[in-house]
Amino acid sequence: MDVDLRFFATFREAVGQKNITRAFDDGLTIGDLLAALESEFDGLEGELLDDTGDIRPQLSVLKNGREVLHIDGTATELDDGDTVSVFPPVAGG
Amino acid sequence: MSGLSLDPEQLDRYSRHIIMDEVGPEGQQRLLDSRILCLGAGGLGSPVIQYLAAAGVGTIGIADDDVVERSNLQRQVVHGESDIGRPKVDSAADFVAEQNPDVAVERHETRVTSENVEDLVAEYDVVVDGSDNFSTRYLVNDACTLAGVPFSHGAILKFEGQVTTFEAREESPCYRCIFPEAPPAGSVPSCAEAGVLGVLPGTVGCIQATEAVKLAMGYGETLDGRLVLYDAADMTFDTAEIRKNPNCPVCGENPDIGSVHDVEYTDTCAIGD
Numbered sequence: 001m002d003v004d005l006r007f008f009a010t011f012r013e014a015v016g017q018k019n020i021t022r023a024f025d026d027g028l029t030i031g032d033l034l035a036a037l038e039s040e041f042d043g044l045e046g047e048l049l050d051d052t053g054d055i056r057p058q059l060s061v062l063k064n065g066r067e068v069l070h071i072d073g074t075a076t077e078l079d080d081g082d083t084v085s086v087f088p089p090v091a092g093g
Numbered sequence: 094m095s096g097l098s099l100d101p102e103q104l105d106r107y108s109r110h111i112i113m114d115e116v117g118p119e120g121q122q123r124l125l126d127s128r129i130l131c132l133g134a135g136g137l138g139s140p141v142i143q144y145l146a147a148a149g150v151g152t153i154g155i156a157d158d159d160v161v162e163r164s165n166l167q168r169q170v171v172h173g174e175s176d177i178g179r180p181k182v183d184s185a186a187d188f189v190a191e192q193n194p195d196v197a198v199e200r201h202e203t204r205v206t207s208e209n210v211e212d213l214v215a216e217y218d219v220v221v222d223g224s225d226n227f228s229t230r231y232l233v234n235d236a237c238t239l240a241g242v243p244f245s246h247g248a249i250l251k252f253e254g255q256v257t258t259f260e261a262r263e264e265s266p267c268y269r270c271i272f273p274e275a276p277p278a279g280s281v282p283s284c285a286e287a288g289v290l291g292v293l294p295g296t297v298g299c300i301q302a303t304e305a306v307k308l309a310m311g312y313g314e315t316l317d318g319r320l321v322l323y324d325a326a327d328m329t330f331d332t333a334e335i336r337k338n339p340n341c342p343v344c345g346e347n348p349d350i351g352s353v354h355d356v357e358y359t360d361t362c363a364i365g366d
Binding site (some may be wrong): 006008009010018056058059060064065066067068070083085088089090091092093 | 118133135136137138168216222223224225226227229230248249251255265268272273274275276277280281282283284289294322327331332333334335336338361363
């Protein structure tokens with residue numbers, strides 16, 4: 001299945017692109033996805049998941065526009081065609 | 094509300110507001126009676142101050158401890174060449190005085206800290222956060238959420254902006270519901286470090302001003318529960334649904350933060366930092 005990925009701010013710079021699509025096996029969860037991204041992109045290593053495998057408190061991950069913390073967190077399941085967005089807070093004014 | 098008391102000049106100045114059923118003389122009077130605090134008179138604060146003043150917000154508080162620098166002028170449109178070296182609160186106040194004599198400006202030439210934020214926020218109906226660092230943003234979130242004061246959040250970096258409104262109602266999320274802690278120092282750069290497109294704060298600040306005006310008038314729906322991610326590079330607006338986090342340290346079911354004095358607003362702004 002294909003998952004569309006959108007990166008914002010510093011995560012975009014780490015990936016080098018705003019949008020990418022990746023193919024995964026069925027049954028993928030958000031935790032699996034974030035771990036795969038950390039493996040693929042050097043600039044994301046250690047930036048998405050903490051030592052216990054939870055999403056770090058300094059980023060937000062959306063599945064189809066909904067914060068995954070309000071779905072099933074890292075256990076949130078993904079389907080073909082889903083869009084996952086990853087963004088950090090920014091503070092400039 | 095102090096009752097309708099629009100004079101002939103005000104009926105003329107605000108005629109495009111008053112002619113709308115959704116605003117009318119009552120809505121304009123509410124604006125004139127309202128008190129809005131702008132935290133920061135920089136990139137975001139500039140358009141916010143401009144449009145709140147033009148709209149006839151009766152009292153605008155401006156909190157900023159910086160002076161105008163030449164590098165500000167690429168985006169901070171209430172300040173001009175002759176203002177370089179002047180306190181931003183003075184330069185912004187002069188702009189407002191020229192734009193609309195109905196508006197009183199309260200100058201707060203101070204850095205917002207945990208020692209003064211509660212008193213400052215308590216004086217206003219709505220807060221607009223246009224500050225430029227994580228420490229102030231978490232401080233403002235905690236103070237406004239605990240005090241029940243609605244606030245507009247806008248933040249920018251390079252070509253991207255994030256903007257939302259936290260109404261501080263029982264069911265409203267807060268900034269810590271999305272980002273419980275600030276990024277470690279140095280991991281997300283500032284505009285001074287990474288740059289910012291000069292027109293970007295104009296767009297984001299205008300959204301913030303729109304939200305503040307609606308809150309003051311009591312009309313429309315705000316971004317409460319929605320975060321807009323704006324990308325000026327490809328002109329896209331993504332909207333993310335945000336909800337109250339039951340585990341939020343400030344507005345959750347068992348909050349750890351009962352006062353701004355519970356947190357050291359340095360580094361990640363977490364409890365115990």
